[in-house]
Amino acid sequence: MGTERFAGEISIGVNGVLRYKLFGQEVFLTTTHIGMTLITLTLLIAALLVNRAVRRADWRKQPGRFLNGAEMLVEAVDRFTLGNMGTEHGGAFANYIGTLFLFLMLSNMAGVFGLRSPTADYGVTLALGLLTFFLIHYNGIRYQKAKHVTKLFRPFFLAPIQIIGEIAVPLSLSLRLFGNVLSGTVLIALVYGLLPRVLLLVLPAFLHAYLDVFSGAVQTYVFCMLTMVFVAQTFDRRDETL
Amino acid sequence: MITDQGLVLACSAIGAGIAMIAGIGPGIGQGIAAGYGASAVGRNPGARGSIMSTMLLGQAVAETTGLYGFAVAIILLFANPLLGRL
Numbered sequence: 001m002g003t004e005r006f007a008g009e010i011s012i013g014v015n016g017v018l019r020y021k022l023f024g025q026e027v028f029l030t031t032t033h034i035g036m037t038l039i040t041l042t043l044l045i046a047a048l049l050v051n052r053a054v055r056r057a058d059w060r061k062q063p064g065r066f067l068n069g070a071e072m073l074v075e076a077v078d079r080f081t082l083g084n085m086g087t088e089h090g091g092a093f094a095n096y097i098g099t100l101f102l103f104l105m106l107s108n109m110a111g112v113f114g115l116r117s118p119t120a121d122y123g124v125t126l127a128l129g130l131l132t133f134f135l136i137h138y139n140g141i142r143y144q145k146a147k148h149v150t151k152l153f154r155p156f157f158l159a160p161i162q163i164i165g166e167i168a169v170p171l172s173l174s175l176r177l178f179g180n181v182l183s184g185t186v187l188i189a190l191v192y193g194l195l196p197r198v199l200l201l202v203l204p205a206f207l208h209a210y211l212d213v214f215s216g217a218v219q220t221y222v223f224c225m226l227t228m229v230f231v232a233q234t235f236d237r238r239d240e241t242l
Numbered sequence: 243m244i245t246d247q248g249l250v251l252a253c254s255a256i257g258a259g260i261a262m263i264a265g266i267g268p269g270i271g272q273g274i275a276a277g278y279g280a281s282a283v284g285r286n287p288g289a290r291g292s293i294m295s296t297m298l299l300g301q302a303v304a305e306t307t308g309l310y311g312f313a314v315a316i317i318l319l320f321a322n323p324l325l326g327r328l
Contacts, residue, residue, distance in 0.1 A: 012320070013320060172306050175306065175309055175310065175313060176302065176305065176306050176309055178309075178313075179309030179310075179312050179313055180305070180309065182312075182316065183309075183312055186316070218298060218302065219302070221295075221298065222298065222299060222302035225295070225299055226299070226302075226303075229299075
């Protein structure tokens with residue numbers, strides 16, 4: 001997206017904040033970078049706090065509220081992953097899915113905290129989609145060996161369609177996330193730009209609750225779920241827990 | 243007097259509006275999914291959690307085509323490729 005300004009002070013695109021030169025190219029420090037840095041720092045600090053709480057835990061005493069919350073979160077992610085990917089291979093992916101879940105949740109909700117959602121930038125979602133793509137094919141070759149490639153040519157004349165279908169997976173994954181978050185961002189920006197000052201105190205709260213929190217949570221769930229489903233498809237068929 | 247640029251911009255705005263007609267399909271699809279989800283919960287209230295997650299997943303996949311239309315509309319409005327052709 002360009003750096004257009006819309007309706008006076010309202011902007012829906014990614015805005016460059018700081019311009020600098022790198023290897024002769026003009027590069028911008030955009031709002032996406034700032035949002036992602038803040039979110040990563042938040043997650044890092046939370047992780048350090050949890051780590052400290054876990055290390056200081058005393059098994060003879062009752063765990064505190066913070067430690068209990070962290071344990072519930074980890075257990076929920078484990079249950080979610082194992083339930084969808086099977087108990088045999090699922091455990092190896094719980095860390096990735098958990099990280100993805102926390103990061104996407106915070107970045108989809110960034111609008112509530114006054115940031116521009118990093119996931120409303122196609123660069124971010126495409127990177128996440130490509131991660132899923134590489135996970136699918138790495139695990140496919142690892143578990144099914146050559147069959148992973150030859151199954152594309154099973155009915156030989158359908159091979160082009162199957163290959164396009166494989167390439168469409170990361171594209172549709174990333175476009176789905178990007179489109180949903182961007183449409184929320186655009187709608188909220190339009191409402192902020194169009195409404196008179198008085199109504200701005202009340203009305204956007206409902207829009208933020210629906211578009212940022214609810215829709216963001218649903219899209220986070222869907223992205224993690226689809227990643228798990230696609231990766232779990234590559235496991236050996238003998239794994240009956242799928 | 244209409245300039246070339248003005249014509250392209252006006253047609254792009256109309257095209258963006260037409261592209262958003264794509265929103266009809268996902269709306270119908272999501273409605274059908276939600277209706278069957280509701281009837282499934284009514285028949286088997288114990289399976290509410292798994293019906294809910296399956297329904298949300300199906301709705302999210304059905305939404306993709308609408309988002310392609312949205313992407314086209316946004317590109318036409320804010321990153322117009324046609325203006326460069328003038």
